Amino acid sequence: xxxAPLQYVRPASVAEAVDALEEHGGMARVLAGGQSxxxxxxxxxxxxSALVDINDLGAELGKIDGRGxxxxxxxxxxxxxxxxxxxIAERLPLLQEVVRHIGDRQxxxxxxxxxxxxxxxxxxxxxxxxxTLGARVVARSVRGERTIPIEEFFEGSYANALEPEELxxxxxxxxxxxxxxxxxxGRKHNDFALLSIAVAGSPDADGRWSGVRIGLGGVNDTPVLxxxxxxxxxGRTWDTATIAEAAELALEAADPPDDVRASAxxxxxxxxxxxxxxxxxxxxxxxxxx
Amino acid sequence: MEDLIEITVTVNGRAVHERVPARMHAADFLRGQLGLTGTxxxxxxxxxxxxTVLLDGEAVKSCLLLAPQLDGHEVATVESLAPDEGLAPLxxxxxxxxxxxxxxxxxxxxxxxxxxxxxxxxxxxDDIREELTGVLCRCTGYENIVTAVDRHINGEHVDV
Ligand SMILES: Cc1cc2nc3c(=O)[nH]c(=O)nc-3n(C[C@H](O)[C@H](O)[C@H](O)COP(=O)(O)OP(=O)(O)OC[C@H]3O[C@@H](n4cnc5c(N)ncnc54)[C@H](O)[C@@H]3O)c2cc1C
Ligand code: FES
Ligand code: FES
Numbered sequence: 001x002x003x004a005p006l007q008y009v010r011p012a013s014v015a016e017a018v019d020a021l022e023e024h025g026g027m028a029r030v031l032a033g034g035q036s037x038x039x040x041x042x043x044x045x046x047x048x049s050a051l052v053d054i055n056d057l058g059a060e061l062g063k064i065d066g067r068g069x070x071x072x073x074x075x076x077x078x079x080x081x082x083x084x085x086x087x088i089a090e091r092l093p094l095l096q097e098v099v100r101h102i103g104d105r106q107x108x109x110x111x112x113x114x115x116x117x118x119x120x121x122x123x124x125x126x127x128x129x130x131x132t133l134g135a136r137v138v139a140r141s142v143r144g145e146r147t148i149p150i151e152e153f154f155e156g157s158y159a160n161a162l163e164p165e166e167l168x169x170x171x172x173x174x175x176x177x178x179x180x181x182x183x184x185x186g187r188k189h190n191d192f193a194l195l196s197i198a199v200a201g202s203p204d205a206d207g208r209w210s211g212v213r214i215g216l217g218g219v220n221d222t223p224v225l226x227x228x229x230x231x232x233x234x235g236r237t238w239d240t241a242t243i244a245e246a247a248e249l250a251l252e253a254a255d256p257p258d259d260v261r262a263s264a265x266x267x268x269x270x271x272x273x274x275x276x277x278x279x280x281x282x283x284x285x286x287x288x289x290x
Numbered sequence: 291m292e293d294l295i296e297i298t299v300t301v302n303g304r305a306v307h308e309r310v311p312a313r314m315h316a317a318d319f320l321r322g323q324l325g326l327t328g329t330x331x332x333x334x335x336x337x338x339x340x341x342t343v344l345l346d347g348e349a350v351k352s353c354l355l356l357a358p359q360l361d362g363h364e365v366a367t368v369e370s371l372a373p374d375e376g377l378a379p380l381x382x383x384x385x386x387x388x389x390x391x392x393x394x395x396x397x398x399x400x401x402x403x404x405x406x407x408x409x410x411x412x413x414x415x416d417d418i419r420e421e422l423t424g425v426l427c428r429c430t431g432y433e434n435i436v437t438a439v440d441r442h443i444n445g446e447h448v449d450v
Contacts, residue, residue: 001334001353005292008312008358031356038315038354039335051312053359080348104424105402106339109348110355190423 003041007050014060014140018167020052022142026164028052032076032115035107054167061114061169066091069175075114075168083108092173094133094180094198098125101184101193114168117153120160120222122257123192125184127154128223132180132198132215135173139166147172154222177211178202183278184217185270187261193218194262195270197278207237214246214275219254219267226250229275238283247276297361301326302370310357317341319357320367328368328397332426339425342398343367349405351424368397371404380404380442387438391429398425403439415440 009028011017021028027049031037040046054061054076061076064087071091073082079099082088088096102108102116102125116126117137130137130150137148139162153161162168177200184196196217201209212233214226229250236242256267294309301324310319315334320326320343332338334353341352344366352365371378377385380403390396399422406413406421413421418439419432427435 002315003313006312007293008295008356010358010361031359034354034356034359035336038356041313042315042334051356053356055359104339105406105421106342106349106351106424107336110350 001042003038004044004047006041006048008053009050010053010056012056014057014167014169017052017054017057018140018142018165020050021165021167024048024050024052028164030054030115030118030167032112032118033078033107033110035103035111036115036119036121064088071173072170073113073173074170075112077113079103079108079111079113079116080105082113092133092176094176094182094200095129095173097180098129098182098198101125101182101190101196104190113171117171118160118162118168120154120158121192122157122220122222123194123196123218123261124223125193125196125217128196128198128215128217129182130171130173131223131225132200132213133173133176134213135171137161137168138170138172139163140169141166145169151225157221176200177213179282181278181282183274185274192261195219195267195274197271197275199275199278199282201233201282208235209233209238210235214250216250216253216271218261219256219271221255221257224253226253226275228252233279238279240280243276243279243283246279247272250275295358295361297358299360299362300364302366308357312356312358314357316343316352316355316357316360316365319360320352320365323357326367326369330394330397332394337426338395339398339402340395342401342425344401344405347405347408349402349424366401366404368400371400380407380439383438383442384435387434387441389430389434389438395425395427395429399427399435399439403442406439407443413440413443418443 009020029048031051031053061074063074065072066087082099135150137153180200182198184193186193198215201212203209212230214230217223229246232246256264258264292311298307317331320329330340332340336351336354343352419436
């Protein structure tokens with residue numbers, strides 16, 4: 001469990017960091033919280049020529065900012081900061097709830113939102129929430145900055161649209177829908193999920209929902225949106241039949257893996273049942289009537 | 291020959307200057323280079339929590355930190371807890387509650403609980419259990435560990 005020899009670079013600014021990534025021509029890796037990267041180095045699943053440690057860049061990458069309708073979270077914001085941030089509690093409560101399902105105290109003290117999104121674990125909670133809430137990923141390289149819609153970001157299991165010379169600098173979240181729910185089933189508490197579901201939407205005064213998004217984790221190569229299911233729920237009130245139809249439609253987005261955590265069959269079995277429960281719970285809250 | 295990186299790090303209140311390979315993790319540095327073998331190593335992949343130390347006051351797994359990352363920071367290991375004579379109150383609580391058997395996991399729990407106690411948070415027994423999930427114990431079944439930490443933080447008779 002020892003990494004292969006490598007160089008260690010500790011830039012003092014984002015500009016220096018992207019220079020270092022460029023210099024190594026795609027052979028360097030960014031070191032953020034190290035909660036995924038360091039184990040991968042130890043197992044020699046990765047042999048980068050250098051690590052670019054961004055932990056000194058808190059001033060540039062460590063802020064949580066509410067600007068108008070948008071909430072901007074720097075790549076180096078740690079899970080533990082998200083857990084306690086009043087800005088997140090007010091603006092993105094789903095994100096705050098979900099953090100509690102990730103890892104343990106020590107992992108949350110180090111792990112960062114940028115690292116979690118860059119890691120692109122298909123069962124990761126953070127990628128799922130970013131997808132469900134329609135975040136945009138901001139990436140920078142020596143060639144400049146670009147913004148990638150999250151729907152185009154995840155490309156496969158642990159694969160994404162970042163170039164190797166690019167630094168993820170932050171995530172921009174639009175105004176979140178009024179109502180959100182998160183559900184996850186794992187083998188044990190705080191373990192990686194074998195199925196996770198995030199739902200967001202806003203009901204109007206008559207109980208008709210708009211902006212419905214349903215994100216699913218653990219049932220495909222990447223977190224996915226259950227688009228057919230969401231379309232079934234959009235613009236309607238949610239009676240039992242509608243919810244049941246939507247829950248079955250969610251299977252269209254699922255192509256789950258067979259792995260050590262669960263069989264594909266079991267994940268397909270869980271999905272409609274659990275989604276129906278989450279939707280029923282959301283509909284049952286009937287907050288628009290109060 | 292592998293490049294060595296110079297670091298200056300405060301360990302248990304004492305400044306140390308050392309040269310470390312970039313790929314050395316902090317637990318190996320503390321044990322092998324500084325001889326602080328109270329920090330244990332189990333899995334070296336962030337799962338068992340044996341290697342938990344405080345980095346600038348926060349509980350972290352030192353097998354997931356590289357030694358060069360320590361430069362300019364403060365580390366506290368289990369060796370920092372006990373006074374010259376006897377045990378620290380948290381250690382005494384572990385002893386009284388029979389919160390250890392083989393003791394291999396104890397440094398990890400002590401450091402995790404030290405950060406927790408200093409956080410000043412109000413903590414129920416369930417909260418404490420949750421906060422300790424990053425350290426595994428194969429002997430005790432956890433009950434007595436939770437009891438020790440609960441008594442240390444909330445006092446003997448507080449039953450939250
Ligand atoms: C015991 C344990 C339990 C865990 N449980 C969970 C869990 O329940 N759910 C879950 O989702 N995760 C879990 N994790 C993983 C954890 O969430 C990681 O912290 C996270 O996936 C990566 O964040 P990081 O900041 O540690 O990134 P790192 O480990 O530093 O990096 C991860 C990858 O992202 C790249 N990267 C990091 N930051 C950037 C950036 N700014 N720009 C470009 N590339 C970047 C790195 O090069 C690397 O390839 C667990 C980890 C451990 C050790
Ligand atoms: S040795 Fe560090 S967590 Fe197991
Ligand atoms: S006392 Fe033996 S592992 Fe915890």
